[in-house]
Amino acid sequence: MLVEARGVGRTVELPGGEPLTILSDVDLTVAEHDLVSIVGRSGSGKSTLLNLLGLLDAPTHGELRLFGEDTARLGGRARDRLRGSAIGFVFQQFNLLPGRTALENVQTPLLYADGREFWQRERLAREMLERVGLGERLKTRPERLSGGEQQRVAIARALIRRPRLILADEPTGALDLETGASVMSLIEEVAAETGAALVTITHDPAIAARSKRHFRLEAGRLLPAEHAAGPDAAAGADAGARPDPAGRPLHVGVPASAAEEVVV
Numbered sequence: 001m002l003v004e005a006r007g008v009g010r011t012v013e014l015p016g017g018e019p020l021t022i023l024s025d026v027d028l029t030v031a032e033h034d035l036v037s038i039v040g041r042s043g044s045g046k047s048t049l050l051n052l053l054g055l056l057d058a059p060t061h062g063e064l065r066l067f068g069e070d071t072a073r074l075g076g077r078a079r080d081r082l083r084g085s086a087i088g089f090v091f092q093q094f095n096l097l098p099g100r101t102a103l104e105n106v107q108t109p110l111l112y113a114d115g116r117e118f119w120q121r122e123r124l125a126r127e128m129l130e131r132v133g134l135g136e137r138l139k140t141r142p143e144r145l146s147g148g149e150q151q152r153v154a155i156a157r158a159l160i161r162r163p164r165l166i167l168a169d170e171p172t173g174a175l176d177l178e179t180g181a182s183v184m185s186l187i188e189e190v191a192a193e194t195g196a197a198l199v200t201i202t203h204d205p206a207i208a209a210r211s212k213r214h215f216r217l218e219a220g221r222l223l224p225a226e227h228a229a230g231p232d233a234a235a236g237a238d239a240g241a242r243p244d245p246a247g248r249p250l251h252v253g254v255p256a257s258a259a260e261e262v263v264v
C-alpha cells in the first residue's frame with residue numbers, strides 16, 4: 001500500500017494560543033495504479049491533506065504510513081529523501097524556474113539524486129521532455145512557452161524520478177478546458193506506465209470524474225463524494241457523463257461506470 005492514513009488529523013495553534021483543527025479523522029488508503037480525486041470548497045483542508053501526503057507537513061493526530069513506513073518515525077533527512085525519490089508534485093502554478101531552459105528545469109530534481117540518475121540527468125530529462133511532446137523545445141525558457149507547455153515541463157520534472165505517488169493540486173486550474181484534459185491524459189498515461197498512483201485535488205467536476213475513486217473534504221473531514229451535498233457534488237456518481245459547459249461530451253479517461261465506483 002502506498003498510503004495508509006488512519007485517523008489522521010492536523011490541529012494548529014493560532015497566534016492567541018487557541019487550537020484550530022484543520023483536518024480530523026482522515027482514513028484513506030491508496031494502492032499502486034489508484035486514481036483518486038478529492039474535491040472540496042476553499043478552506044476545507046485540501047492543501048493541508050496534500051501537504052501531509054507529500055511529507056511537507058506532519059499530522060498532529062493519527063497514523064500516516066507512506067510506502068509501508070510510519071512517517072512519525074522518519075527523521076528530517078529520511079523524509080526529504082523519501083519525498084524526493086517517491087513523490088512527484090504537480091501544482092496549478094507550474095513553479096518552473098524562470099530563465100532556465102525546459103531541459104534545465106526538468107533536470108533539477110536529479111541534482112539531489114545519486115549515481116546513475118545524477119550522472120545521466122541530461123539524457124533522462126531529454127527523454128522525459130520527448131515523452132511529454134516537448135522534444136523540440138528543450139532549450140526554450142518557460143516564459144516563451146504556453147501554459148499547457150509549461151505544465152508539460154512541470155509534469156516532466158515531477159515524473160523524472162518515476163515517483164510511486166503523484167500528488168496533483170489543481171493541475172489544470174490555469175489551463176483552458178481542452179488543454180487541461182490533454183494535460184490530465186498525459187499525467188494518467190505516465191502514471192499508468194510506471195504503476196504510480198495519482199491523487200488529484202480539484203475544484204473541477206470534469207477532472208474529478210476521471211478518477212476511479214472520489215472523495216470530498218468538508219470542514220476537514222474526508223467523505224466519499226457520493227455523500228456530498230452542494231455545488232461540487234457532481235464530482236460523485238454521475239459526473240462521468242456530464243457535458244462540459246460548452247455542451248460537448250467530456251473527454252474522460254475512464255468509462256462512465258468507473259466514475260460511479262466509490263470505495264472507502
Ligand SMILES: Nc1ncnc2c1ncn2[C@@H]1O[C@H](COP(=O)(O)OP(=O)(O)OP(=O)(O)O)[C@@H](O)[C@H]1O
Binds near residue numbers: 043044045047048049
Ligand atoms: N498554519 C495554519 N494556521 C492557521 N490556519 C491555517 C493554517 N494552515 C491552514 N489553515 C486554515 O485551514 C483551513 C484549510 O486550509 P487549506 O489550505 O488546506 O484549504 P484548501 O481546501 O486547500 O483551500 P483552497 O481551495 O482555498 O486552497 C483554511 O481555513 C486555512 O486558513
